[in-house]
Amino acid sequence: MALDMTDLNLDLDLARVITEGLAEDVGSGDVTSLAIDPAQRCQALLVLQEEGTVAGLPAARAVFAQLDLDVAFTPLVEEGQQVDELPQALARLEGPARAILTGERLALNLLARLCGIATLTRRYVDAVAGTGVAILDTRKTTPGLRALEKYAVRCGGGRNHRFGLYDATLLKDNHVRLAGGVGPAVERLRAQTELPLELEVDTLDQLEEALALGVERILLDNMSPASVRQAVARAAGRAELEVSGGVTLDTVRAYADAGPDFISVGALTHSARSLDVSLEVV
DSSP: OOOOTTTTTHHHHHHHHHHHHHHHHHTTOOSGGGGSOTTOEEEEEEEEOSOEEOOOHHHHHHHHHHHOTTOEEEESSOTTOEEOSSSEEEEEEEEEHHHHHHHHHHHHHHHHHHHHHHHHHHHHHHHTTTSOOEEEOOSOOOTTOHHHHHHHHHHTTOBOOOSSTTSSOOBOHHHHHHHTSHHHHHHHHHHHOOSOOEEEESSHHHHHHHHHTTOSEEEEESOOHHHHHHHHHHHTTSSEEEEESSOOTTTHHHHHHTOOSEEEOTHHHHSOOOOOEEEEEO
């Protein structure tokens, strides 16, 4: 699984993130690494210290490449691979010691963050295995890191919901309130875009209204698994159904067993804990 230009312009986003990250961390220069002879070379390993799913090696590689193209970066595992035996070397580096030490923190920050997201996503995906339900992310991402964080979700086996406000619709309660009701909101939006409509509802009566309007996808917001099961029965395939709101690892299986098409989980990106990854000179 690689970062490339066909994948939400990840290469462009990654270059921006690294440029800004190095400017923030290195500033006018890494004064501590002046202790190292500029001609000195070294070898180092990026090491995962806890169980998890790998994501972000291309990002780590790009950090060192921007500092010095002479740094050789050799992955030792695959993106999306589950690591259970520890410690696990993820990649080997060889090149100018100053560049490796200067890029260490940014590379580790990105790698740890993305591995954390992939790992949490994998836990949700595994929890609904066999149900046919897709686990989705949301727009609850770190500003500036959305493309990378959504990439990590895919590494963990999840799927991406809309990337931004421009590529998919989602009529929420505030839109409906300001438009004067579900009907006017749906009518106005259909007149403005050919994108399929998704509408958020939080009661079964609202679900019936959405179905009567022919809404293509309906988000069941903060419903119980029992209510979701009723919604699935009432929809009877007339619309795709997405569950969202307060879903946890403890409850996601019950929601999946209720029969929706999708479960979106903001926690995949806003609450994932970074994994313990280190750089060790060898």
